[in-house]
Amino acid sequence: MIMPLGLGCSSRPGTSRVNRTGSWRTFRPVFLRDKCTKCRLCIQLCPEGCIMEESEGFPVPDYTYCKGCGLCAEECPAEVIEMQKEEK
Amino acid sequence: MTDEQCSLFEPGHRACGGCAAALAARAILDAAGPDTIIVSATGCMEVFSTPYPETAWKVPWIHSLFENNSAVASGITAALKKQGRKEKVIALGGDGATFDIGMLCLSGAFERGHDFVYICYDNEAYMNTGIQRSGATPYDASTTTSPAGKCSTGNRRPKKDLPAILAAHGAPYVATATIAYLPDLKKKVRKALDTEGPCYVQVHAPCCTGWGFEGEKTLAIARLAVETGLFVSYEMENGVVTRVKKVVRKPVEEYLKEQRRFRHLFRPKRNDAEIAKIQAIADRNAEKFGIDINLKK
Amino acid sequence: MMEIMEGSHAVAHAVRMCRPEVIAAYPITPQTHIVEALAEMVANCSLDAEYITVESEFSALSACLGASAAGSRVYSATTSQGLALMFEVCFNTAGMRLPVVMSIVNRALGAPLSIWNDQQDSISLRDSGWLQFYAEDNQEATDLHYIAYRVAEDKGVLLPAFVCFDGFILSHTYEPVEMLTQEQVDSYLPPYSPVQRLDSKNPISIGLFASPDYYMEFRYEIDRAMKASSQVIREAGRRFGEMFGRDYSNLVEEYRMDDAECAIVAMGSICGTVKDAIDEMRRDGQKAGLLRIRTFRPFPGDEIKKALAGVSSVAVLDKNISLGAKGAVALEVRDALYGSGIPVLDYIIALGGRDVAKKDIKSVVKMAMAGNGDLFYGLRGEVLG
Numbered sequence: 029m030i031m032p033l034g035l036g037c038s039s040r041p042g043t044s045r046v047n048r049t050g051s052w053r054t055f056r057p058v059f060l061r062d063k064c065t066k067c068r069l070c071i072q073l074c075p076e077g078c079i080m081e082e083s084e085g086f087p088v089p090d091y092t093y094c095k096g097c098g099l100c101a102e103e104c105p106a107e108v109i110e111m112q113k114e115e116k
Numbered sequence: 117m118t119d120e121q122c123s124l125f126e127p128g129h130r131a132c133g134g135c136a137a138a139l140a141a142r143a144i145l146d147a148a149g150p151d152t153i154i155v156s157a158t159g160c161m162e163v164f165s166t167p168y169p170e171t172a173w174k175v176p177w178i179h180s181l182f183e184n185n186s187a188v189a190s191g192i193t194a195a196l197k198k199q200g201r202k203e204k205v206i207a208l209g210g211d212g213a214t215f216d217i218g219m220l221c222l223s224g225a226f227e228r229g230h231d232f233v234y235i236c237y238d239n240e241a242y243m244n245t246g247i248q249r250s251g252a253t254p255y256d257a258s259t260t261t262s263p264a265g266k267c268s269t270g271n272r273r274p275k276k277d278l279p280a281i282l283a284a285h286g287a288p289y290v291a292t293a294t295i296a297y298l299p300d301l302k303k304k305v306r307k308a309l310d311t312e313g314p315c316y317v318q319v320h321a322p323c324c325t326g327w328g329f330e331g332e333k334t335l336a337i338a339r340l341a342v343e344t345g346l347f348v349s350y351e352m353e354n355g356v357v358t359r360v361k362k363v364v365r366k367p368v369e370e371y372l373k374e375q376r377r378f379r380h381l382f383r384p385k386r387n388d389a390e391i392a393k394i395q396a397i398a399d400r401n402a403e404k405f406g407i408d409i410n411l412k413k
Numbered sequence: 414m415m416e417i418m419e420g421s422h423a424v425a426h427a428v429r430m431c432r433p434e435v436i437a438a439y440p441i442t443p444q445t446h447i448v449e450a451l452a453e454m455v456a457n458c459s460l461d462a463e464y465i466t467v468e469s470e471f472s473a474l475s476a477c478l479g480a481s482a483a484g485s486r487v488y489s490a491t492t493s494q495g496l497a498l499m500f501e502v503c504f505n506t507a508g509m510r511l512p513v514v515m516s517i518v519n520r521a522l523g524a525p526l527s528i529w530n531d532q533q534d535s536i537s538l539r540d541s542g543w544l545q546f547y548a549e550d551n552q553e554a555t556d557l558h559y560i561a562y563r564v565a566e567d568k569g570v571l572l573p574a575f576v577c578f579d580g581f582i583l584s585h586t587y588e589p590v591e592m593l594t595q596e597q598v599d600s601y602l603p604p605y606s607p608v609q610r611l612d613s614k615n616p617i618s619i620g621l622f623a624s625p626d627y628y629m630e631f632r633y634e635i636d637r638a639m640k641a642s643s644q645v646i647r648e649a650g651r652r653f654g655e656m657f658g659r660d661y662s663n664l665v666e667e668y669r670m671d672d673a674e675c676a677i678v679a680m681g682s683i684c685g686t687v688k689d690a691i692d693e694m695r696r697d698g699q700k701a702g703l704l705r706i707r708t709f710r711p712f713p714g715d716e717i718k719k720a721l722a723g724v725s726s727v728a729v730l731d732k733n734i735s736l737g738a739k740g741a742v743a744l745e746v747r748d749a750l751y752g753s754g755i756p757v758l759d760y761i762i763a764l765g766g767r768d769v770a771k772k773d774i775k776s777v778v779k780m781a782m783a784g785n786g787d788l789f790y791g792l793r794g795e796v797l798g
């Protein structure tokens with residue numbers, strides 16, 4: 029991609045999205061819906077901000093960016109997030 | 117859409133998995149909203165969020181140097197005032213930038229009374245350069261410049277009491293907070309922004325890489341810091357402590373034993389004398405701030 | 414209107430008429446009279462600016478950087494140790510392409526401590542990406558501030574600028590100065606309209622870090638803007654001349670250079686003494702001339718080469734020393750004349766306020782004609798032992 033340098037080493041907002049940090053993952057959080065209480069804690073505490081709420085209110089991770097840190101699984105009060113080894 | 121979903125701090129940043137500083141950045145922007153200018157010091161957060169041409173920030177953001185974010189913020193507040201603009205200004209820095217190298221600019225800006233909020237994400241060492249001790253490193257923590265060894269038990273000095281120093285500047289609002297309690301952190305950031313004059317929020321932000329624990333434990337470690345009394349979450353208004361988070365205290369070793377930086381206190385053999393000294397620090401905190409909940413009532 | 418004014422006060426009034434929105438400065442001799450005068454203007458509402466009384470020069474320039482990034486025209490002034498303390502911020506301001514204008518009231522750098530004049534302070538920042546103008550007298554010190562803002566804020570430049578003038582020799586001296594009116598300044602210097610600024614309506618990030626894939630290109634862009642500024646300076650100087658009668662369209666000034674055999678090259682107030690000495694030498698039949706460098710950054714190598722083309726020797730008066738090498742001006746003049754065969758001799762002179770008289774200039778010319786140079790001029794042998 030050719031683009032002129034940003035004056036004073038500046039950049040437009042949201043450009044970090046080109047960096048797909050999901051490739052870092054060795055474990056993948058799998059969200060089990062049946063016991064999820066939709067408490068939204070995982071959405072709030074994800075350091076990537078990559079857990080979204082879908083139309084029914086369930087949390088859905090964006091695997092494009094999820095680094096697989098496991099914080100959501102560790103903190104989930106209903107214990108419905110499982111960390112599963114990533115298949116390469 | 118909820119506020120968490122229209123995050124002003126975007127994914128794709130290069131923080132370690134489970135990074136408390138990244139989580140703090142999200143929470144701070146959730147609380148502050150889009151009409152906020154961020155002035156970042158050099159440090160982990162700056163580096164992982166803005167490798168050219170990528171930025172994770174969706175609010176106006178500027179980075180100048182390691183030690184001048186308070187002075188840059190002073191200039192921005194002056195310019196906004198002159199231009200009749202209403203945006204809020206937050207200076208962000210790690211503990212190295214805040215406690216140590218940026219202290220002169222920070223003190224000057226607070227003494228002059230600029231209307232801005234300084235937020236320190238405190239991970240208790242220079243993480244960006246490889247875990248060297250800072251003025252915020254706690255007693256006995258092993259860092260790469262205060263390593264534990266045959267004749268050392270790690271960092272020789274207790275943590276600098278920066279909130280008290282800034283309160284002594286006449287800051288109307290000074291608070292400590294932690295990523296362990298995000299709603300409380302957001303409330304304090306909001307309160308600081310709504311208070312006129314220079315305000316300070318110090319956010320305890322455990323660093324899995326620097327402290328030596330697994331990324332999924334970031335919040336658990338942050339909670340233990342509060343529950344052992346080694347970190348006290350409180351608010352000071354006009355120099356007076358007005359609110360403190362109370363806890364049923366746990367022994368400090370429950371916190372210490374989870375982290376590689378304190379491993380030398382347990383291995384090869386347990387160092388009771390040093391653990392007792394750290395327990396004494398927690399006990400003094402408990403007494404000073406009255407954090408203990410008495411269960412026998 | 415012609416007024417007899419102290420140099421510092423003339424500069425302060427010029428700065429006032431440039432309408433800076435934010436001023437941040439820290440007191441240091443001999444800069445103080447400027448910032449005191451500006452503080453008084455703010456206190457009396459004759460200048461509508463935010464004045465930040467910072468706790469150090471480091472914060473002075475940092476605050477200017479922030480205010481400039483937020484879209485305001487800014488001003489600071491410093492000298493010597495204060496400028497040295499700003500070193501890191503100077504490089505940063507230029508790299509962030511912020512058109513800060515700062516007066517440098519030239520003073521020696523310690524150790525040993527000295528409050529007196531030479532040009533070591535600003536010369537030592539020559540690699541920082543700031544434009545550097547050097548004034549010969551207070552009229553020029555005043556005029557160069559209007560020009561500096563116009564050039565620095567030009568969208569093809571966007572670089573910060575030093576307006577340098579000699580401490581005490583100019584700053585504390587009363588001279589007649591033709592002051593422009595506010596209307597004249599407004600007609601010459603448009604309000605600052607930033608290309609980009611910190612603004613929640615258009616939230617950009619400024620000052621990202623650059624990997625090896627980008628760093629060189631950013632530095633190249635700064636250098637390119639600096640070089641492009643030469644033409645902008647010429648145009649701004651020519652326009653100033655058209656409007657107010659004092660022409661600054663050249664980056665250098667030639668004085669009696671037409672048939673000169675020995676050319677003196679110098680910057681700043683020493684040139685007044687040099688001109689008087691040249692007049693006397695000319696009366697005695699000695700063909701000496703002066704090439705005064707007004708713009709040291711960008712360095713006007715082509716103009717210098719052209720102006721010095723016919724001379725048989727060049728004597729550079731350097732009020733600075735790159736210790737272990739030579740004076741900075743001589744090194745660069747030599748570079749400009751590379752291949753010409755014209756000898757360029759260096760004279761480290763007037764450091765730390767050492768007085769220079771006409772006889773010294775005549776003595777330098779004599780030495781240069783004899784091929785004797787590259788030395789500290791006027792050392793006191795008796796204290797060296």
